[in-house]
Amino acid sequence: MTSTHPAVELDGLTKRFGAVTAVDGLSLRVQPGEVVAFLGPNGAGKTTTIDMLLGLSRPDTGTVRVLGGTPDDAVARGRVAAVLQTGGLLKDLTVGETVRMTAHFYRHTRPAAEVLERAGITDIADRVVGRCSGGQQQRLRFALALLPDPDLMVLDEPTTGMDVEGRRDFWQALRRDARRGRTVIFATHYLDEADAYADRIVLVRQGRIVADGTTAEIKNLAAGRTVRATLPGADQAALAALPGVDAVEVRGDSVLVRTGDSDAVARHLLTRTAARDVEITSRNLEDAFLALTTAQTGA
Amino acid sequence: MTTSTPTRSALIEPDRRLPALGGFAPGALLIELRRVLRNRRTLAFTLIMPGVFFLIFGLPQSGQSLDNGRPVTAYVMISLAVYAAMVATTSVGGAVATERALGWSRQLRLTPLRPAAYVATKLITAMSLGLLAVVIEFLVGAVAGVRVPAYVWLLSGLAAWVGSLVFAAFGLFIGYLAPAENVMQIIGPVLAVLAMFGGLFVPVEVLPDVLQQVAKFTPVYGMGVLARAPLTGDGVSLAAVANLVVWALLFGVGAARLFRRDTARV
Structure with missing residues (x-):
């Protein structure tokens, strides 16, 4: 029953x-x-x-x-x-x-x-x-x-x-x-x-x-990483088309890419573009939790 | 965790029938009674204090007689038995306030216990403590030398006890009115004033005339008259009976309404 x-x-x-x-x-x-x-x-x-x-x-x-x-x-x-x-x-x-x-x-x-x-x-x-x-x-x-x-x-x-x-x-x-x-x-x-x-x-x-x-x-949801680089005039569409990319955000000369495959994004940025100062940071469960449960972010 | 071992229900299917009588159970009632009898404040105010009052205020009047020749000490003893019973039943009914304040009534809503069965348990507990209060007061009187015919013991005791049902309802009414942990500290003095108007501490006849008139409409008056009637031999006036019935209805209906408000789910 x-x-x-x-x-x-x-x-x-x-x-x-x-x-x-x-x-x-x-x-x-x-x-x-x-x-x-x-x-x-x-x-x-x-x-x-x-x-x-x-x-x-x-x-x-x-x-x-x-x-x-x-x-x-x-x-x-x-x-x-x-x-x-x-x-x-x-x-x-x-x-x-x-x-x-x-x-x-x-x-x-x-x-x-x-x-x-x-x-x-x-x-x-x-x-x-x-x-x-x-x-x-x-x-x-x-x-x-x-x-x-x-x-x-x-x-x-x-x-x-x-x-x-x-x-x-x-x-x-x-x-x-x-x-x-x-x-x-x-x-x-x-x-x-x-x-x-x-x-x-x-x-x-x-x-x-x-x-x-x-x-x-x-x-x-939380396991993704953020790749940040200095890249004036970044091609948002091209970055967004890379495998594993969840979101692309441009802030002035900086570009932030949220992705499940940070290696692919970094390789692309360093070999196909003029990007410099490449940083890769991981997001933890806490970040995901906060992003999902507090004020809506650009997800 | 989901991949583990046979499910519990495959091993034993628990009995899922509803409990009889909405969960009302003598076993729970016994634990409740034991709990009440462990409460030192309740014991002090309902079982000890009225007896001490008798020794202080009643005993010195030994040898004095009422108009019909019965001892004045019996008059005091019966009055204090009514007082003991009303304090006892009020305190058990009023304990609902504490249990609501503590969140126990909410905890009970997670069990099969129906609210009516809960109130029934409270009423039986209240009346048990009320009976005990009457019996102890009478024992103190008997040991101290009060002598009246057996029918007076029986009828007066019965009237004091049954009358205290009004105050069980009053206690429940207060209990559902205010969720406070120490509600009896507030009601205690109120009961004393009501008892005074009911002629439990001094005969109503010695009060100033205006207060005598007021007293007839207060909730202890009726049960006081009824409980003493077997002793004094005075007829039971219609006013006394009406007093008892009206207050029983008022408190009973009031408690029932607040109870329904409390258990309604919002």
Whole structure:
């Protein structure tokens, strides 16, 4: 039953808050078993999209299908579970009590001891939540999300506020779990998290998807280099026709060529033109991320 | 990660049926009760303080009698039992404010627990604590020498307890009105004033005439009269019953409306 439907189908989602359009005609399809990173800067609309995906808020327009049904139904049946930034915990319950209490709300769950173990918090089961660190509380939320053994796990910036070690522990726990074939969607603004833990990256900016591909494809967007040279009267058309060239920009006597094959461009410039001062710089994932997710550049 | 091992669902297909009763479960209720009984402030204000009040204000009146010959200490004890119960039920209902402020109610929306089942759990917890508050106040009275016929213990206790349902609704109403972590610190004094108007600390009859008239319209008045009626032998006036019913309706409907506003998805 799970395999006949996409895990997630978002179609033309729009959500406005007053004059602000937080999500702007966003469509996305996620297949069962995919591990998808929802990557974008703060305010890109990631959390708003996730709220609609989980049925916590209603889209102004567009439709949401989760595992072939409505979000509410998927939540009620334990087919989807989530770790949210905003989900609070009761400070005066212990970690173990919080898990056991939540387990009572479902028809059927994994044993409390098992989810505590998988979230790596067995040793603090008797600790009162109010005395747990932010990272420990986040792993408790993760344990709660593991209870129904969901087909789809949604995480909204799950490691915000954690130290480096806490982040590593959290992702190790998640990765151990993702190997079991669960669909995972996580929002993050950390590039390295998307890179290390996702099969697919969806880049969002201002409520729209600006890039969507495998981690390798997104990395290729970033793998290009920029060749810069001093070349008065450069022939833009000829440069643009070279293999691998993405963009050519002329600034005064300088020419900037963005390309996947910097060797070919450099060879052309040095052998076929009067270009001098040739510089080759690589663009990293950070540059691509910034270019794609901040103010539109000449891409 | 996608190329790994057999899928989870191929190994075991979890039970995906909806939970019975919208997720309402005695097990969760027990954890909730234990949690309430661990809260020192709740215990101090609902289980200890009213008993201490009795020892301070009631006990010195030992030997004095009401018009019908029943002990004044019983009058004080029953009044304070009503007070204990109303503080108990209000504090549990009002805890909704804390849970909303902490974001727990949002966390619950990621579970199968239906909002109505959540409120039912709160109401049962509130009434359990209210019952405990009445029983403890009566125990303190009994140990301190209050002697009345069995039907007075039973009917007065029952009236104090059932009447406190009004304040469970009041607590929920406040809880859905203001998401504040320390809502009881604000409501506590309000309850004390209402209790005064309800004749729980001193008989309404000793208040100035104007205040006596006002008192009849305040929400504790009705349940105070009803709870003391078995003891005093005074008839239950229509005004007292109307008072109880109207306030129960007002708080109940108010809580239900705010509850619907809170759980509506925007």
